[in-house]
Amino acid sequence: MTLLELDGIETYYGESHILEGVSLSVGEGEVVALVGRNGVGKTTTLRSILQLTPPREGSITYRDEQLVGLETHEVADRGVGWIPEDRRIFSQLTVAENIRVAVPDRAAVDAALSLAYDTFPILEERQGQDAGTLSGGQQQMLALARGLVGDNDLLLVDEPSEGLAPQIVADVGEALAEAARDTTLLLVEQNLPLALDLADRFYVLDNGRVVDDGDAEEVSADSDRLRRYLSA
Structure with a gap:
């Protein structure tokens, strides 16, 4: 069953034409990777879905409902979550407070904290520490934890491994694989080994257009297929 479908998306920043006729689909329960230089x-594709940068033309449907024209909070209310590239944690709140504010249902806070700490044990050790004093890797774990504890059916994840040490990348990969058991993921990721390990299918963007797509098995059998679009 198709959960999310983009059809002919045209998105601009001012007069700059960023997305040109982007079409893609994400099936319920899938992990779909969006890759490219x-x-x-x-990122503009994710922002278009969230209506942070609404497209000027085209259609975005989620569970057969049109998202174009909605406010961002209305998209979120329908079960679409976002883990942005720049983390967007609350630096002056503690780790625990950052997780709590991501859970609108107060009755679910304890379960959310348990999930976050089970996924990233270091966060439990740092639960009383201001988030702004965490290392970069720990801040990324916190950003992921905030996304994972939300009541989302679809999670948009933007470059979760960027700038992280290899061991933390492995931890992030394990957390996303676990999340994918219950949540559909649309993943923007340039770390090809991580993307290949997680994704069921791929779309490749180049100059604002989808130029290739396929399943992970096909891509794994042709190592140069994606790399030629990722080279500088």
């Missing part, structure tokens, strides 16, 4: 429109 920096600056080709991957």
